[in-house]
Amino acid sequence: MSFLEVTDVTVRFTVGSRLAARIKGEKPPILTAVDGISFEAERGESIGIVGESGCGKSTLAKAITGLVPVASGSISLDGRELAGKRDQALRRRIQMVFQDPSSSLNPSLTVEKMLSELLRVHQVVPRDEIADRCAELMDLVELPQSLLEALPRRMSGGQRQRVGIARALALEPDVLIADESVAALDVSVQAPILNLLNSLRDNLGLTLMFISHDLAVVRYVSDRVIVMYLGTAVEDRPTAQLFDDPRHPYTKALMAAAPKFGVKKAPGESALKGEPPSALNLPSGCRFRPRCPLAADICEQIEPDLIGPSETQRAACHFAWEENEIPA
Amino acid sequence: MTLPPTSSLDAVPEVIEPGAALTEPGIWKKMPKKVYVGAGIVALYILIAIFAPLLAPLDPLEINPVNKLASPSAEHWLGTDELGRDVFSRLLYAARVDIPIGFLGALLPAIVGTILGALAGFFGRWVDTAIMRTADVVQAFPAYILVIVLVFALGQGAGSIIIAFTVLAWVIYARIIRSEVLRVKDLDYIHAARVAGLSRLRILRVHVFPNVINQTLVYLPNDIVFATLGLAAFSFLGLGIPPPTAEWGAMIADGQPFIRTNWWLATVPGLVIVGLGLGLSLVGEGLEERLRA
Numbered sequence: 330m331s332f333l334e335v336t337d338v339t340v341r342f343t344v345g346s347r348l349a350a351r352i353k354g355e356k357p358p359i360l361t362a363v364d365g366i367s368f369e370a371e372r373g374e375s376i377g378i379v380g381e382s383g384c385g386k387s388t389l390a391k392a393i394t395g396l397v398p399v400a401s402g403s404i405s406l407d408g409r410e411l412a413g414k415r416d417q418a419l420r421r422r423i424q425m426v427f428q429d430p431s432s433s434l435n436p437s438l439t440v441e442k443m444l445s446e447l448l449r450v451h452q453v454v455p456r457d458e459i460a461d462r463c464a465e466l467m468d469l470v471e472l473p474q475s476l477l478e479a480l481p482r483r484m485s486g487g488q489r490q491r492v493g494i495a496r497a498l499a500l501e502p503d504v505l506i507a508d509e510s511v512a513a514l515d516v517s518v519q520a521p522i523l524n525l526l527n528s529l530r531d532n533l534g535l536t537l538m539f540i541s542h543d544l545a546v547v548r549y550v551s552d553r554v555i556v557m558y559l560g561t562a563v564e565d566r567p568t569a570q571l572f573d574d575p576r577h578p579y580t581k582a583l584m585a586a587a588p589k590f591g592v593k594k595a596p597g598e599s600a601l602k603g604e605p606p607s608a609l610n611l612p613s614g615c616r617f618r619p620r621c622p623l624a625a626d627i628c629e630q631i632e633p634d635l636i637g638p639s640e641t642q643r644a645a646c647h648f649a650w651e652e653n654e655i656p657a
Numbered sequence: 658m659t660l661p662p663t664s665s666l667d668a669v670p671e672v673i674e675p676g677a678a679l680t681e682p683g684i685w686k687k688m689p690k691k692v693y694v695g696a697g698i699v700a701l702y703i704l705i706a707i708f709a710p711l712l713a714p715l716d717p718l719e720i721n722p723v724n725k726l727a728s729p730s731a732e733h734w735l736g737t738d739e740l741g742r743d744v745f746s747r748l749l750y751a752a753r754v755d756i757p758i759g760f761l762g763a764l765l766p767a768i769v770g771t772i773l774g775a776l777a778g779f780f781g782r783w784v785d786t787a788i789m790r791t792a793d794v795v796q797a798f799p800a801y802i803l804v805i806v807l808v809f810a811l812g813q814g815a816g817s818i819i820i821a822f823t824v825l826a827w828v829i830y831a832r833i834i835r836s837e838v839l840r841v842k843d844l845d846y847i848h849a850a851r852v853a854g855l856s857r858l859r860i861l862r863v864h865v866f867p868n869v870i871n872q873t874l875v876y877l878p879n880d881i882v883f884a885t886l887g888l889a890a891f892s893f894l895g896l897g898i899p900p901p902t903a904e905w906g907a908m909i910a911d912g913q914p915f916i917r918t919n920w921w922l923a924t925v926p927g928l929v930i931v932g933l934g935l936g937l938s939l940v941g942e943g944l945e946e947r948l949r950a
Contacts, residue, residue, distance in 0.1 A: 394852045420854035433845035437867040446863065447853055493849070500853060 330408060331369035333504055333536055338366050338402035338412075340385070340392050344609065360608050362388040364560035365402065367635075372503070375530055375537040377551030377568065379544060379583065381605060385560040386540045390508045393538070394425050406504065421451055424497035428509035430489035434481035440467075440492050441477040447499045466495040470525060487518035494525065498533070505529070506538040511546060523550055544587045548572055553641070556580045559605055559616045562635055564644040576637075576649040578621050615646070623648050689946050695878075695939025702933050706752035713746035717903045726919055735925055738911060744922065747903035748929060754904045756933075758815050759885035762822035763877060769823060770830025771873045777831065778838030779861050789835070792828040800825055804887070805896060813899050818891065822884055829880075830873055837869035871948040878941030882934045889930055905930050 340363040350357035363385045370376050378386045391397040393404055395415055404411040406422060427433035435443060444463045448454055454462045467474055470491040481489055490510065497505055507526060511519040527550055530537045539550050547554055547568075554571050556564040556579065564577040575581045603620055606612055612619050615628040627647050637643040637650060644650070705712065714734075721741030729736045735744035777788040795803070804821040811817035841847065842865065850860045889906025891897040898904045905926040912922025 391848075396848055396851060417854040420852065423852075425849065425852050427845040427849060429845060433849060435846045435850075435864050435868065438863075446855075450855060450859070451853075496849060496853075 332372040332374075332407060333370040334403075334405045335369070335389075335393065336367050336403045336405075338389070338392055338404060339364055339400045340388050340397055341400040358609055361560055362608065363392060366557075366560075366562050367402075368555055368562065368565060370504075370536050370538070372536055373530065373534045375527075375539065375550055375552045377547035377554040378538065378540045378557060379542065379547050379554060380557035382542060383605065383608075384557045385608075386557050387508055389557070390425065390506045390538065390540055393504075394423050394506060395420060417451065421500040422502050423504045423506065424500055424502035425506045425508060426490070426493050426497050426510045429513050430486045430493060431481075431513075433493050434489055434496075436481050439478055439480055440495075443492070443496060444477075444499050447496065451500055453499065453501060462499075466499055469498060469529070470495045471521075485518075486514050487522065490514060490518075490522055491525070494522075494529070498529070502535070504536045504538065506540070508540045509542070510539075512541065512543065519546065526550060544572075544583060556583065559608055559611065561616065562643075562645065563617065564649075565635060566637075566642050566644070570642065576644040577617075577646045578623050578648075579617050580644075582620075617646075687947070689943040691939040692943030692947075695936045695941075695943065698932065698936025699940065702752055702756055702936070705749055706756045709749040709753050713743075713749045715743035715746045717742060717747040717750040718901050719743070726915060728919070729921070735921060736919060738908075738922060739915070744908075744925070747908060748905075748926060751903040751905045751908065751926070751929075754815070754898055754902060755885055755888060755906075755930075758818055758888050758898075759881050759933075762819045762884035762888065763826070763880040765819060765823040766826035767830050767873055767877050767880065770827035771834050771870065773827065774831035774834030775838050775861065775866060775869065778835035779842060779857075779865060785835075788831065792831055795825065795828050801890075804891065808891070808896050813896065815898060818888060818897065822887065826880060826884070830876070833872045833876060834869055837872050838865055841865055841868050875941060875945045875948055878937040878944065882937045882941075885930060885933060 339361060342360045342362055344358045344360050347357050366385075366389060368376070378389065380386050388397060392399050393411075395411065399412045402412065406419070409419060411419065411423075438446075441460075441463050444466055445459045448459045448462055449456065463477060464474055467477060472488060472491050472495070476484065476488065476492075481492070484492065493510075505526075510526075511522050514522065523546065526537060526539070529535055537550065539547060541547050551568050554564075554566065554568050555562050556571075556577065558579050564571065564575065564580045566576075571580065572584070575584055606616070606619055614630050614632055615621070615624075616632070618624045618628045621628065623646075625647070631647070633645045633647050633649075635643045635645040714732075719742060721737070723741065724733075724737055725739050725741040727733055727737040727741070733743050733745065735748065738744055738747070773788050777785040803825055804818075807821040807824060808817045811820060847860060847864055850864045855864075888897055888904070889909065892904045892906030893910040895910070897906055900907065908926040909923045912919065912924075912926070915922050916924075
């Protein structure tokens with residue numbers, strides 16, 4: 330049994346007004362943001378999740394942290410089920426670093442007040458050690474102690490993001506989810522934050538879930554990468570293999586679309602045709618089919634499973650593997 | 658105001674940086690000048706209200722029919738009214754009525770409205786429906802009619818006026834604060850607090866409330882002006898504080914018949930109200946500049 334197990338998790342939202350739909354006598358449209366995702370993570374492992382915006386990666390993160398309810402499936406941490414209601418002690422073990430450092434910190438609390446509230450409420454340390462622990466946390470995220478007295482508006486984006494990390498670490502979590510945590514930062518500030526996350530994982534044994542649309546960023550911090558498309562995982566493989574030899578056509582297209590140094594691209598020359606279809610109205614069979622260069626008859630009829638030669642090498646495409654690669 | 662170096666935030670346009678937090682150290686020393694000027698004027702009025710018995714040269718209620726409608730003189734600085742009472746003394750004593758009612762008549766609805774608005778916005782669902790539909794009902798009445806009805810029902814007097822103002826004015830605060838709470842509720846720091854397992858009440862108290870309360874503070878001084886004017890208006894209509902107590906609005910009403918001969922009887926109390934309104938408006942405007950960035 331793995332440390333963090335996500336099994337067949339589905340998250341649904343009702344779109345639009347329930348009342349309006351009821352008056353019209355229709356069922357309100359339901360959007361399946363995350364559609365039966367399964368993966369496992371070991372303690373200390375770093376998992377990257379990539380995909381276009383709208384593919385459900387943030388919703389998956391929110392489901393794991395408990396911010397949105399899970400419609401079906403199970404999430405378990407260390408053998409304990411998280412999908413229903415979870416108590417404070419369990420919540421503490423999964424923490425999150427948010428995307429936008431300008432809105433992720435309470436503007437009226439100083440860093441010290443913000444951290445000490447969490448330490449106090451969760452009784453992480455005895456009362457008289459709270460100040461010391463705040464100082465330690467600042468060291469951990471490489472911020473000067475003087476910022477403990479500062480309000481968020483007096484800090485730069487990079488500093489705020491470090492405070493956001495310190496806030497997550499204050500609760501001594503086992504799992505840290507970073508949702509686009511460097512997307513809003515200058516490129517020059519991104520690298521130090523990524524390095525910090527990497528070293529925290531090594532030193533604290535954190536399981537890291539790194540969510541991003543940026544392949545380069547994910548490659549830098551992850552042991553394993555899950556590629557998401559329209560709410561499902563289309564490829565789940567170790568980082569090195571995935572980047573050397575992508576098997577799913579969507580992964581290939583994503584990599585082709587990523588800007589490369591020294592390679593000029595003509596405008597309009599894109600690896601992917603069109604927009605992803607609406608999650609409210611999925612195509613039959615494989616959901617990547619309408620945009621896929623390999624699409625064949627079988628793709629229209631059968632939705633491919635996420636399979637592969639081993640548990641750690643999986644892709645959801647009928648043409649991802651040679652016949653002899655997949656054990657029967 | 659100097660902005661912190663936020664070049665890295667350029668890519669994130671949707672979040673408006675809220676103004677200075679009230680918890681910011683030394684915020685009260687960094688207000689625009691007009692706040693101090695306005696506060697000075699208001700403080701002067703409050704001091705007059707407190708020390709009226711010491712400052713007033715004569716008894717404001719002493720009737721002297723022989724010396725009625727006298728022009729200003731060394732003895733009666735602003736003359737006397739139709740019952741021969743000293744207008745200047747009455748003007749000073751009236752501050753003891755108008756100012757407490759004006760302040761309470763704004764403060765009470767501010768407290769009630771802020772709390773109800775925050776609850777409605779934060780808890781949503783039936784709490785929201787119950788509170789905001791009640792607000793709609795209150796607003797559906799013509800304001801003055803509602804106050805008149807309430808004052809008649811509760812009986813004339815300061816308490817009734819304050820209650821009537823509260824019933825009427827909480828709606829504005831509730832609407833302002835509710836919309837603010839709805840904005841703040843979906844920001845990432847609230848999500849972070851939820852992920853951290855903090856209780857709903859704690860999130861409301863520590864993470865939502867301090868970030869929406871600015872709106873109440875900005876509006877409050879303006880509302881004190883309204884409440885004071887409202888009281889004057891009701892007294893003018895004969896619904897306010899019963900005679901013989903001195904009250905600015907009532908003094909304007911009493912002086913009105915003599916506007917051609919003794920114009921100051923109605924004009925001076927009016928100017929006194931304008932002065933208080935000016936002071937409060939300056940405070941409100943200055944707070945707005947500082948807190949609502």
